[in-house]
Amino acid sequence: xxxxxxxxxxxxxxxxxxCKSNKQNADPIPSHDSLRIESKxxxxxxxxxxxxxENYDEITDSLPVMYMADGGLMEDFPHIAHTFxxxxxxxxxxxxxxxxxxxxxxxxxxxxxxxxxEDKKVAPVIGGSEKFRAFIKDELIPEINKHYRTxxxxxxxxxxxxxxxxxxxxxxxxQLFDYYIAFDPSIWWNDHxxxxxxxxxxxxxxxxxxxxxxxxxxxxxxxxYTKQLADSLKNNSPATLNWKYSDEPQQQHQTIFRATKxxxxxxxxxx
Numbered sequence: 001x002x003x004x005x006x007x008x009x010x011x012x013x014x015x016x017x018x019c020k021s022n023k024q025n026a027d028p029i030p031s032h033d034s035l036r037i038e039s040k041x042x043x044x045x046x047x048x049x050x051x052x053x054e055n056y057d058e059i060t061d062s063l064p065v066m067y068m069a070d071g072g073l074m075e076d077f078p079h080i081a082h083t084f085x086x087x088x089x090x091x092x093x094x095x096x097x098x099x100x101x102x103x104x105x106x107x108x109x110x111x112x113x114x115x116x117x118e119d120k121k122v123a124p125v126i127g128g129s130e131k132f133r134a135f136i137k138d139e140l141i142p143e144i145n146k147h148y149r150t151x152x153x154x155x156x157x158x159x160x161x162x163x164x165x166x167x168x169x170x171x172x173x174x175q176l177f178d179y180y181i182a183f184d185p186s187i188w189w190n191d192h193x194x195x196x197x198x199x200x201x202x203x204x205x206x207x208x209x210x211x212x213x214x215x216x217x218x219x220x221x222x223x224x225y226t227k228q229l230a231d232s233l234k235n236n237s238p239a240t241l242n243w244k245y246s247d248e249p250q251q252q253h254q255t256i257f258r259a260t261k262x263x264x265x266x267x268x269x270x271x
Contacts (some may be wrong), residue, residue, distance in 0.1 A: 020179075021068040023242070027078040030085065036162050037063060037143055041135045042109075048140065049073060049100040051081040053088050056097075064153035066137060066179070069162035071100020076257070078160065086122040092262075092267040094096050094258070101145055104135075110158075110165040112172075114190035129165055137176055155179025155211075157167070159257040161186050163214070167194055170212060181264050182259045189226045195225045198232040205238045213268045215246040216222060217256040223249070242271050 021029075033050040049071055053063070066084070070076040077100035087093040103109070107123035109132040120126060144150060156177045158166045163185030170180040171194055187194050212233075216226030230245035237243060244267055251259050 003263045020147075021231075026074075027082055028080045029073050029078050030080065032077075035143070035147070037139055039135050039139055041089070041131055041139060044104060046101040046104065046135070046140075047072070048143075049077050049102065050144070051077070051084065051098040051100075051146070054085065056095075056149075058203045061095070061114045061150045062151040063095050064155070064178075065097045065099055065141075065150050066146075067140070067156045067177075068099050069132075069152065069158050069165055069229070069241070070103060072102035075100070075103065079103075080157070080257070080261065083265065087265055092266050095149065096203075096269070097144075097148055099140070100141070107161065110161045111189060112193075113170050114193075116189075116191050121190060127225070129168055132174060133169055133176070134166070137173075147245065153178050155181065157181035157264075158184075158185075160253065164189055164194075167214065171198065174204075174210060175206050175208075177208070178267050179211045180213070181268050183260060183264070184217045184219065184222050184253055185214060185226070186222065187229065188221050192225045195232065197231050202233070202236040202238060205241060207240060210241050211268050211271045212241060212243040213246070213264050214244075215250045215251075215256055215260050215264065216250050217253050217254040218249050222253070223247070227258055232256040244268075 030051055033049050037046050037048060039046050068080060073164060081098050084096060084098050085258050088095050107126040108128040110129060111126045113127040114120060143246045156166050156169060163182035164187055166180050166182040167185045167187055169176060214226060216223040226245065233243055246260060248256055248260060
């Protein structure tokens with residue numbers, strides 16, 4: 001009972017700290033487009049925010065796309081859009097379109113199924129990541145491709161629980177994206193299933209090139225598993241996977257996203 005209570009309190013503390021950090025570091029909302037998708041898969045309306053490079057209307061090139069959960073205007077979309085803007089203008093990364101998916105029920109959409117009773121206490125509804133991934137694949141990506149000049153290259157990034165979704169997508173449906181970027185991913189979920197099964201999933205990786213970057217903070221319930229995952233990748237990574245683990249013990253769960261986002265994008269998008 002005490003162990004279960006401590007587990008739940010730790011999850012709530014990390015979530016509250018992350019929310020507080022986002023409010024304290026609010027960025028100005030950049031110029032962007034928004035659209036709504038009436039999702040048949042999710043059975044709800046989803047707001048999508050789209051940021052384009054400054055010279056998008058002046059060029060004819062088709063661009064790669066970076067997708068992100070936590071992509072609302074009051075979430076992570078503004079500061080990631082400003083980061084892309086700065087790095088593109090300074091020629092540190094190639095031009096990308098950024099697509100942010102605004103949350104409705106975050107813990108439902110970003111978590112997979114779990115057999116751990118403590119996990120099931122974090123929200124009334126969990127385990128919706130398969131449907132959320134299907135929404136991105138079958139509804140969102142075609143809609144973005146219809147409205148914008150996109151090429152076939154695409155990536156996904158996220159922090160904490162959305163970082164878990166990034167890692168789950170990498171292992172369970174690796175063909176969906178070319179770039180996977182995860183900051184302090186909550187891979188303790190379901191008794192660290194992704195870490196325990198990493199070796200068998202890596203054997204099934206597609207033959208085309210994939211890029212994976214992930215980082216771990218000083219959070220004990222996360223860094224022990226990100227380190228184990230890095231060890232598994234050292235032993236089982238296929239030649240077509242270019243990966244990097246950034247161990248960040250000087251960072252806390254609520255600071256690691258802002259502290260490492262530039263180097264994550266610069267390394268990943270220049271591979």
